[in-house]
Amino acid sequence: MAADVSTGIGQQVHAATSFTLEQVGKCFGAVVALRGLSVAFAAGTTTALIGSSGSGKSTVLRLLLGLEWPDQGCVRVDGRALERDQVLALRRRVGYVIQDGGLFPHLTVLGNLALLPRYLHWGRERIRARADELIALTALPPAVLTRYPAELSGGQRQRVALMRALMADPTALLLDEPLGALDPVVRHELQDELKAIFRRLGKTVVLVTHDLAEAAWFAPRLVLLRDGAVLQDGSLEDFRERPADSFVTRFVEAGRQLPERAR
Template identity: 60%
Template sequence: MYDLHQVHRRYGPAAALDGVDLRIAPGATTALIGPSGAGKSTLLRMLVGLEWPDAGEVRFDGAPLRRDALPALRRRIGYVIQEGGLFPHLDAAGNVALLARTLGWSRARIQARTAELAALCQLPADALRRYPAELSGGQRQRVGLIRALMLDPDVLLLDEPLGALDPIVRHDLQAQMRALFARLGKTVVLVTHDIAEAVWFADTVVLLRAGRIVQQGPPRALLDAPADDFVRAFMRAQRSVDEAVR
């Protein structure tokens, strides 16, 4: 679905991405992990055309990304950020319908698609009439996901989608989202700081450091055959609850 070849991106003297080569397979879930400042979110924004490489090439579905093709491209991509990135002056239904209205969908079609996705994402129907400030964190995230799925995109890009949620809500949403990804069969790329979450979701984990890919592959490969000491330490850096209470 995506192919990146020697992608570079700098902000002044700092290299956000430094010669990244990456293939993101269609229909699979890929998790981007790494320490803060590693380039994860920059890479994700590159996939939707919110960032542009200083050098190198990003290809989507076999064709190079072009600025003049971005409007059509973005209709094939759903993008979700923390808290859903909702507009506070619109209720949930208005947030969900925004792009569909822009494209001229009828009210009946919007309502039918919204109801279908609300059921799929386990959002109560009455929540659609509330404004973002009236929704829980988990509900806002579900609304953001519904909005991203509204046009039935080929790709879902998620930037720390569950990072602001409490542990119980996060645990439940992780289970629901993994089942949803499996059911829909879409290409999914997500950024997370949570190693266990990356392993839970992903077919492929991509570990970045200082703008470079240190290792990529199935989660078990990074755990059992780390490329170097950094990979070993990073993959085992999170303490379990049992370890913490000893």
């Protein structure tokens, strides 16, 4: 296993990025996605955003990347309000992984990985070396580099998506249901790997999931959203012992029905 990937290949070590949402409101037509939501993600921490579908958790990630803009309130990155002309630069230092990977079917795995580095004028050698490092990190066979996404299994695709997000050594990683489309066995396996990777990278990680057990497995801090606002923010213990209301209790109870995982 590669030792410290984040410092690889003459890449300078970025400080991790922090994000803050202040009183953010967001509507899509008549549907209110977020109502006055405030939440902060400190640099270098791992946070899981949980909630049932429609609670607004994906919208939070999209706001952090400038893929959406708040109707009210403010998004801060490293303390400064996010401006439209900084968005491309921000996206280049934040890795983003979505449920089905979002790999481009017309490019090989290496082609997918190389998209951003080529734009950054990396040489062929440097791209290849970084890809090899990440192959080791994600435990993929090197042969996948020349394959097309359609030739990969679901688990392999998610690993490649993670590699693509990590290529330019981002300072933060945003993951939107990264394991949502996988079968239970593969999912289980990847949970272990991802956790190890997060721990090793030391980046700011925000992970969106609707699965409480998975959230607790990855992150010491859970943020439960309901109807576009934070319902409870704390550790799994807080959720169990000091639930904010009956919804939290029910959410925790529902999570318990799944086989409990050792922590």
